[in-house]
Amino acid sequence: MNLTTAANDNGVDLSLVVHNRRMLTADIVALDLQANDAELLPPWAPGAHVEMNLDNGLSRQYSLCGDPADRQRWTVAVLREPSSRGGSDYIHDEMPAGAKVQCRGPRNNFPLEPASAYKFVAGGIGITPMLPMIGAAEASGTPWTLLYGGRSLDSMAFKDDLARYGDKVRIHPQDTLGLLDLATELADPSPGTAIYCCGPEPLLAAIENHCASTWPAGALHVERFRADLPDLTDARQIEIELAQSGMTLTVPADKSILEVLTEAGVEVDASCEEGTCGTCEVMVLEGTPEHHDVVLTESERESGECMMICVSRAKSKCLKLDL
Ligand code: FES
Numbered sequence: 001m002n003l004t005t006a007a008n009d010n011g012v013d014l015s016l017v018v019h020n021r022r023m024l025t026a027d028i029v030a031l032d033l034q035a036n037d038a039e040l041l042p043p044w045a046p047g048a049h050v051e052m053n054l055d056n057g058l059s060r061q062y063s064l065c066g067d068p069a070d071r072q073r074w075t076v077a078v079l080r081e082p083s084s085r086g087g088s089d090y091i092h093d094e095m096p097a098g099a100k101v102q103c104r105g106p107r108n109n110f111p112l113e114p115a116s117a118y119k120f121v122a123g124g125i126g127i128t129p130m131l132p133m134i135g136a137a138e139a140s141g142t143p144w145t146l147l148y149g150g151r152s153l154d155s156m157a158f159k160d161d162l163a164r165y166g167d168k169v170r171i172h173p174q175d176t177l178g179l180l181d182l183a184t185e186l187a188d189p190s191p192g193t194a195i196y197c198c199g200p201e202p203l204l205a206a207i208e209n210h211c212a213s214t215w216p217a218g219a220l221h222v223e224r225f226r227a228d229l230p231d232l233t234d235a236r237q238i239e240i241e242l243a244q245s246g247m248t249l250t251v252p253a254d255k256s257i258l259e260v261l262t263e264a265g266v267e268v269d270a271s272c273e274e275g276t277c278g279t280c281e282v283m284v285l286e287g288t289p290e291h292h293d294v295v296l297t298e299s300e301r302e303s304g305e306c307m308m309i310c311v312s313r314a315k316s317k318c319l320k321l322d323l
Contacts, residue, residue: 002233004273005144007171012042012104012105013102013103013104014035014042014100014102014103014104014105014149015028015035015036015100015101015103016033016035016036016074016100016103017033017034017036017098017099017100017101017103018031018032018033018095018096018097018098018099018100018101019032019033019034019073019093019097020032020095020097021097022047022206024077024157024158025154025155025156025157026154026155027053027079027080027155028077028078028079028080028125028157029078029080029092030065030075030076030077030078030157031075031076031077031078031091031095032066032073032075033050033071033073033074033076033101033103034075035072038072039240040071040072040144041071041072041073041103042106043068043071043234044068044074044105044106044108045068045108045111045112045132045134045136046068046112046132046135046136047063047108047109047110047111047112047129047132047133047276048063048105048106048107048108048110048221049061049062049063049064049105049106049107049108049109049110049129049277050062050064050074050103050104050105050106050107050273051075051103051104051105051107051271051277051279052091052101052102052103052106053101053102053103054087054091054101055094055101056086056090056092056094058085058086058087058090059087059271059272060087060088060091060171060272061225061271061272061276061277062076062077062078062128062272063110063128063129063198063223064076064077064106064128064129065077065127065128065131065132065158066130066131066132067128067132067135068135068136073152073320074079074103074106076094077125077128077157078091079124079125079134079257080092080111085122087254093181094210096269098242100260103212103298104271104279105260105315107277107278107279108220109123109197109277109278109295110129110198110223110225112133112136112137112196113194113221115142115192115194116142116143116190116191116192116193117142117143117190117192117193118133118137118142118143118144118145118146118193118194118195118196119144119145119185119186119193119194119195119196120133120134120144120145120146120195120196120197120313121146121147121149121182121185121196121197121198121199121203121207122146122147122149122197122198122199122249123148123149123150123180123197123198123200123203124149124150124151124155124156124198125157125199125200126197126198126199126200126203126223127156127157127158127198129196129198129223130146130148130196130198130199131158131161131271133196134146134162134165136194138165144168145168145169145170146162146165146169146170146173147170147172147180147185147204148162148169148170148175149172149173149179149180150171150172150174151173151174151175152173152174152175152176153171153173153176155173156171156173159171169279170266173188180203180206182206182207183209183210185242186210186211186214186215187214189214189215189216189219191216193219194219194220194221195207195211195215195219195220195221196221196222196291197220197221197223198222198223201224203274203307204222204224204303207220207222208220208222209310217298218299221297224276225276225294225296235253235254235313236253236313237250237251237252237253238250238251238257238313238314238316238317238318238321239251239316239317239318239319240260240261240314240318240319240321241259241286241318241319241320241321242266242323243285243320243321243322244322244323245266245323247264247266249261249264252321254293256309256311256313256314257310257313257319257321258270258273258280258307258309258310261309261323266323268271268280268282268309269322270310272310273310273311274310274311274313275292275293275294275295275308275310276294276295277295277310278293278295278308280308280309280310281295281306281307281308282306282307282308282309282321282322282323283305283306283321283322284304284305284306284307284320284321284322285320285321285322286318286319286320287314287316287317287318287319287320288304288315288316288319289304289307289312289313289315290312290314290315291307291308291312291315291320292308292311292312292313293307293308293310293312296308309321
């Protein structure tokens with residue numbers, strides 16, 4: 001089997017099989033994905049995710065949480081979302097061992113940058129990207145700690161695996177210990193220390209709020225799975241000019257740039273269409289984008305050099321895109 005059917009910055013298209021599945025908690029299932037013929041999978045680094053294109057037509061992104069050195073399998077852990085729109089329910093209910101799944105990846109919007117020390121903060125299923133990051137920190141001898149919060153001990157996956165790290169890991173179930181005390185945990189900004197956080201939006205907002213006033217710019221790295229989709233009630237019509245084809249298109253207030261491009265027959269990669277995966281990233285050659293994604297860092301947003309065209313719009317009347 002030829003694993004690679006198409007390759008670009010978003011990774012490669014792969015036809016994989018659920019080799020093994022196991023329930024980690026009542027609501028979290030882990031899947032080991034392999035190629036049918038045990039061919040090696042593409043390399044990846046901590047923080048990477050894979051996109052799963054489900055047979056029900058939905059696409060979902062999940063952090064890779066296994067060992068990057070294991071090229072035979074990718075492991076993802078999937079929380080059954082209480083308000084599932086059909087993605088996590090499908091994976092829990094319709095994908096037994098042996099099921100085939102089309103995947104694309106890996107892609108990394110949350111890379112582990114070199115630092116003199118790491119503070120990892122995870123909430124719930126946000127523990128998944130932290131596991132390979134911890135492995136990398138451990139392997140490089142970089143000091144690290146993990147603060148891992150969850151609703152209750154029973155709901156928290158991987159806590160037994162983490163026990164081997166001793167007091168570097170603190171498990172913090174909310175039902176017995178309350179909310180994470182970020183003010184105390186992050187009281188001492190140390191130069192060179194990087195904070196990596198993944199979890200539910202209230203945790204991310206709280207840690208951003210805390211770090212904005214106390215930690216150096218760039219120390220905090222977060223990964224979100226939900227974008228703040230633009231409120232289109234006040235949106236304006238914009239023009240886009242495509243540098244490669246010379247086309248000029250009008251994007252009405254009620255459509256995304258991606259929709260207009262697709263309708264015009266311009267081929268653009270896209271997946272989540274909600275600003276979370278980074279697949280639709282396009283270079284901006286002129287004009288000022290108005291970012292609504294959760295992929296770009298603050299400095300990338302400020303540079304205005306690229307944008308996610310599924311949700312982002314424009315502050316300027318016109319954008320010239322490298323398409
Ligand atoms: Fe996922 Fe645009 S398609 S960010």
